[in-house]
Amino acid sequence: MLQIQNLTKTFGATCAVRQVSLEIPEGQMVGIIGRSGAGKSTLLRLVNRLLEPSGGSIAFQGTTVTGLKGRELLAWRADCAMIFQQFNLVNRLDVLTNVLVGRINRHGPLSSLAKHFTAAERALAIAALDRLDLADQALQRADTLSGGQQQRVAIARAILQDPKVILADEPIASLDPRNASRVMEALSAINREEGLTVLCNLHTLDTARNYCDRIVGMASGEVVFDGRPESLTKAAVQRLYGAAGVEEEIAESVTSTSLPAFEPDRRSAGSRVALTA
Ligand code: ADP
Numbered sequence: 399m400l401q402i403q404n405l406t407k408t409f410g411a412t413c414a415v416r417q418v419s420l421e422i423p424e425g426q427m428v429g430i431i432g433r434s435g436a437g438k439s440t441l442l443r444l445v446n447r448l449l450e451p452s453g454g455s456i457a458f459q460g461t462t463v464t465g466l467k468g469r470e471l472l473a474w475r476a477d478c479a480m481i482f483q484q485f486n487l488v489n490r491l492d493v494l495t496n497v498l499v500g501r502i503n504r505h506g507p508l509s510s511l512a513k514h515f516t517a518a519e520r521a522l523a524i525a526a527l528d529r530l531d532l533a534d535q536a537l538q539r540a541d542t543l544s545g546g547q548q549q550r551v552a553i554a555r556a557i558l559q560d561p562k563v564i565l566a567d568e569p570i571a572s573l574d575p576r577n578a579s580r581v582m583e584a585l586s587a588i589n590r591e592e593g594l595t596v597l598c599n600l601h602t603l604d605t606a607r608n609y610c611d612r613i614v615g616m617a618s619g620e621v622v623f624d625g626r627p628e629s630l631t632k633a634a635v636q637r638l639y640g641a642a643g644v645e646e647e648i649a650e651s652v653t654s655t656s657l658p659a660f661e662p663d664r665r666s667a668g669s670r671v672a673l674t675a
Contacts, residue, residue, distance in 0.1 A: 399421060399422065399423055399424060399458075399459060399460075400420075400421070400422040400424075400445070400456070400457075400458050400563065400595060401420075401421050401422075401455075401456070401457045401458075402418055402419060402420045402421075402422075402445070402454070402455075402456050403419050403454055403455050403456075403457075404417050404418070404419055404453060404454035404455070405417070405418045405419070405441070405444060405451055405453070405454035405455070405456065406418075406451060406452050406453035406454050407437075407440050407444055407449060407451055407452050407619075408452045413618075413619050414437045414440040414619050415437045415440050415441050415444060415451075415619045416437075416618070416619035416620050417454070417620065418437075418441060418454070418616075418619075418620065418621050419454075419621075420614065420621065420624070422595060422597070422612075423595075424459075424593065424595055425589070425593040425594070425595060426595055426596075426611050426612055427585075427586065427589040427595075427596045427598070427609065427610050427611045427612070428595075428596065428597050428598065428610060428611070428612045428613075428614055429598050429599075429600045429605070429606030429607075429609065429610035429612070429613045429614070429627075430442075430597060430598065430599045430600065430613075430614045430615075430616060431599075431600055431601075431603060431606050431613060431614070431615050431616070431638065432615055432616035432617055432638055432639075433617065433638070433639060433640075436616040436617050436618065436619070437616050437618070437619040437620075438567075438599040438616055439567050439568075439599060440619075441616070442480075442565045442567050442597060442599060444456065445463075445478065445563070445565060445597065446474070446475055446478035446480060446563075446565055447463065447464075447466065447471060447474060447475060448475075448480075451464055458474070458477075458562070458563070459562075472503065473503075475503075476503035476559065476561070477561050477562040477563060478561055478562070478563045478564075478565055479500070479555075479556035479557075479559045479561035479563070479564045479565070480556075480565050480566075480567070481549070481552050481553065481556055481564065481565070481566040481567065481569045481585075482552070482567055482568075482569075483567060483568040483569065483571045483572055484572065485545070485548040485549050485551070485552045486552065487540040487541075487548055487551055487552060487555075488540060489539065489540050489541035490539060490540075490541070491539070491540060492536065492537050492538060492539055492540065493527065493532065493535050493536050493537070493538055493539075493540055493543065493551050494520070494523055494524070494527070494536040494537060496540050496551055496555060497523040497526055497527060497551060497554045497555045497558055498515050498519060498520070498523050498558065499555055499558075500523075500554075500555040500556060500557065500558030500559040500560075501515065501519055501558050501559070503559070519558075522558060523536075523554070523558055524536060526554040526557040526558055527551070527554050529554070529557075530550040530551075530553060530554050530584055531550070532547060532550055532551060532554065535547065535551075544577065545572055545573050545574075545577060546573050546574070546576070546577025546578075546580055546581060547577075549569060549570070549573065549577070549581045550580065550581060550584055552569075553581070553584050553585065553588065556588075557588065557592075561594065562594070562595065563594065563595045563596075563597065564585070564588065564589075564594055564595070564596045564597070564598075565597050566585060566596065566597070566598040566599065567599050568599050568600070568601060569581055569582075569585065569598065570582060570600070570601075570605065571601055578605070582605060582608070582609045583609075585598065585609070586609050598610065603630070603635065606627065607627040607630070608627075610627060611626070611627075612624070612625070612626060612627075613625060613626070613627050613630055615630070615634065615637070615638040616638075617637065617638055622634075622637050622638060623637065623638060
């Protein structure tokens with residue numbers, strides 16, 4: 399369980415995240431939606447402590463994450479795999495090495511990484527690539543791959559990290575619809591099969607509806623919607639995007655049915671990938 403309580407982050411006069419409280423059970427796939435500037439990215443960066451909160455707290459499985467220092471902070475960051483809109487691969491390295499970078503937290507500085515991966519780790523990296531249908535590209539330079547393939551390499555890297563949480567910041571914003579679907583399917587499969595908690599910032603409502611167990615809607619740094627995809631009514635969408643800003647396709651795709659309040663997903667988490675190398 400990830401518990402976020404009254405989390406606040408200000409940048410000068412801007413309050414990017416304001417008094418956000420969320421309880422996210424293990425194994426849930428959460429889509430965070432909202433306009434640009436709503437605070438989605440700041441929220442993810444607060445969770446993995448890339449940013450320090452101005453107030454409030456975060457706890458994971460009973461341990462307070464806010465306040466961790468030194469080795470414990472590094473361990474928490476290693477438990478949170480980040481997936482970025484721009485993939486953040488090392489272009490000049492081959493795909494396999496990029497995936498092995500997911501193990502770096504167990505190896506120390508980047509400069510020494512290439513020599514230190516074990517055969518077992520390489521096998522794990524190949525298996526992760528195979529799972530994402532990319533084993534044939536293992537020895538290609540990362541920058542020879544399409545955007546969709548690069549994002550799937552980033553997901554393979556996240557798998558090698560053996561995280562407890564995946565934080566994906568607009569992972570499909572740069573991709574065409576077909577590649578976007580493949581990337582979302584890959585994230586969804588990891589969520590289901592490994593029981594990993596996934597927090598995913600998304601631009602499009604339909605994607606959040608199709609792939610997420612729960613949708614958190616943010617506006618001006620606050621949570622203004624928290625519920626199952628089916629309960630994201632037209633009125634809720636208008637609160638999120640503003641009546642004038644609701645594109646026709648969004649307005650048409652939402653249901654006006656009123657549904658019961660959200661209850662956390664109770665399904666049991668699957669077993670995590672064994673990474674014993
Ligand atoms: P979103 O991810 O929903 O687009 P962000 O979390 O990036 O929103 O930004 C929320 C608000 O915080 C915006 O007003 C943005 O300009 C501001 N902000 C984000 N990061 C910084 C920063 N490092 N310095 C100053 N302001 C920032």
